[in-house]
Amino acid sequence: MNDQSNTPEDRSTRLKGMGCSRKRVEDVRFTQGKGNYVDDIRMDGMLFGDFVRSPYAHARVVSIDSAAAMKVPGVLAVITAKELEPLGLHWMPTLAGDKQMVLADGKVLFQGQEVAFVVATDRYAASDGVAAVEVEYDELPVVVDPFKALEPDAPVLREDLAGQTTGAHGPRRHHNHIFTWEVGDKEATEAVLAGADVVAEEMVYYHRTHPSPLETCGCVASMDKVNGKLTVWGTFQAPHAVRTVASLISGIAEHNIRIISPDIGGGFGNKVGVYPGYICAIVASIVTGKPVKWVESRMDNLMATAFARDYWMKGRIAATKAGKITGLWCHTTADHGGFDACADPSKFPAGFMNICTGSYDIPVAYLAVDGVYTNKAPGGVAYRCSFRVTEAAYFIERMIEVLAIRLGMDAAELRRINFIRKDQFPYQSALGWEYDSGDYHTAWDKALKAVGYDALRAEQAQRLADFKAGKTRRLIGIGLAHFTEIVGAGPVKNCDILGLGMFDSCEIRIHPTGSAIARLGTISQGQGHATTFAQIIASEIGIPADDITLEEGDTDTAPYGLGTYGSRSTPVAGAATAMAARKIRAKAQMIAAYLLEVHDDDVEFDVDRFAVKGAPERFKTMKEIAFAAYNQAIPGLEPGLEAVSYYDPPNMTYPFGAYICVMEIDVDTGEHEIRMFYALDDCGTRINPMIIEGQVHGGATEGYAIAMGQEIAYDEMGNHKTATLMDFFIPTSWETPHYTTDHTVTPSPHHPIGAKGVGESPNVGSVPAFSNAVHDAFRPFGLVHSHMPHDHWRVWKIARDLGLHG
């Protein structure tokens, strides 16, 4: 047993712990089609539910006649708000402190809104039933523009709020106004703006888009009337919170509800919210006594489940003539659609939009956000983003470029002279955050050198000269972005969702033979938790990662946690994992000392064992220690070897990165070609480089889609114009660029293993890099700003409007 021939390095390699590109354990089942997603679940007698949806964006529901539908073979029930009302379930609370109709209660507020729920023996019969339900509507005036929604005579959308001059986040000043959220020093900022050498001003719109995971949302609800237990399998990014919310709104005791998130086919924020489909499936199961499945179609998903962004950000940035930024002002109009169903920590109605000072040392700043109701779908979720960080990063990275134009400066240099310096961390931002760590100059210089920035600028200048000389019709744009994220929500003292503190958890049990199982309060949606969290444990307690099973998503077995979104799994649950492992290691040390007959302090941890200090040949492996924990009566110690940790982080983590995009643009067609995309990420300690790289590729591709074509668009009547994948742009392998990844490592000082989280960085950082590249190409011709998405048509229009088509 005493394998002294192995060097510590050999033993460490065998563990497959932190820092190695361990292959994913999930892939063996996924690559052969043996995943278990919600739609794969089938139960005896299972029924299928589907929605009648509103064809109108704003209308009164005059009547709903389900008689014909009930005659359709296979249809068993048609549920409307009238049936839900006695249960108090015709409306439900949103995560943002508002309430939302489960089924249309007298009126509809957006096209695609859920009006009735048809329950049938299979999906085809349910669809027939949906077609047979007759609904009479009385159309109302529609408002899709958030600025028009705030005009005095705008149509009243939320009649249920009549007379309520105070909402969940303070005063409401208009019938379509939801909240005003203010941060920073308005007076001081405006004084700086008034006296500044230079003030650049711009309206930056981050358009409405959608997370659109490849698997849509769905669930199977099963009420067991014999034992009174409700089980719901669903696409839930936060299963424990769903259980608590389900208990609070249904009145079913929490111990009688079991929520299970099986394999999830991508989430990206879309699966954080609670949707009418879940409630209706649960009610249908209670009514029929049978399991009921609801799985939305792609069109349902794009029309009705949570959208993202839709922020109109008006900015003013002040600087000295030399380019030192002296102040930042921002007013945002946030279009929330018919209900405020944003998924943000309760005290942050505009999420972490106040990270909008970005990577820069800005002495004074002010931010105000006004939330507005319109006749669009509700949502405003964080699409691969920590609560509006994407909007904030896009805003500041566009404002920097606009300022560079005003100053006539190189945008890379402007960033460099304004970065927060390494010696300023921990850094207190003007809008209230304490940045834990960073080294922006090092990352920036590394990035510029890696892409050959000066040579690129020279090539770009030559191309411009050639263009002007009529030798080419293609321009080069160099898109720069340096982003700072704020992830890992969060300290319970200021972050909660519906009153639930945003800690997270891990429970580890070591089996007698030295293998282990760990359970977490999070849930993977493709991030590879079963692979990476086992690596943390392997490094912390010296059990091979391959000997550790990892489970998440079952509220009956996993410890309580707030789930996976906002890049919080590694910063919060990853920390809990390390802390639980350290509790086990502490007990293992006592067991080892007992077995080696020395004092606790005389043994030390060595990769996969405890050895006597100064006598490394005397040791007990973790395997031996585990067995001893179960078969030896050790004085003063309980048998067994397990631990649980609930981790409340002292601060958020602040990953950052430098992204550079080189793009060629055809002036006559508006088409683009991404010649290079370089992504440098600093996510602190790196657990699995292969998975980090994969996250960057995927997030940057989402960013590419958003910047270059993806949008949720409505016409003036509130008709949804992008409800299929024909119209809603998701890049294929053909147009997706090639990515070069790089990194620096600045560990988080407060995280047990120094990790910061990375999943969302590439979406946050890539959108401004792509967008800035488009703008940069046209900068010599006077373009200051143009709204995304930069699809071929819009880019062609930029060229036309600048008179470049001759």
Next chain:
Amino acid sequence: MSKMHITLTVNGTAVEGLAEPRTLLIHFLRETLRITGPHIGCETSHCGACTIDMNGKSVKSCTVFVGQAQGAEITTVEGLVNADGSLGVIQENFREHHGLQCGFCTPGMITRAHRFLQENPAPTEAEVRFGMAGNLCRCTGYQNIVKAILASAAQLNAAKEAAE
């Protein structure tokens, strides 16, 4: 609605079942035959999660009526494992090169790659990207999928050469 008697060969096994003529092949595979590898991502032929191999061609099974598949030879991702139950070459390379994350597109992606590499056994990277463009992935940005397919091509060709 009266039902049709459907007979198919799926992954080398003769199977049969009853289905309404309007039933989509993907629903017949998933719900009647319980072959749940192929997934449903859009029901409009855009995403390719439901891709299967039917009579030697890649087919999006969400836009085929089951009656159109009468008597067909079908291969799904489940049929691409080796006889001993180990992962097939393409499956193994997707794992090796991190060509998947959430796994939802993976069955369709691998089944398409299986057919693509028979159509073009020695593709360039650009040909892989073009040949795989009917299958959407939201997680990986395709870079590692392309890598996995190119690695598979090399291995399959080396194996073929060795056999000859």
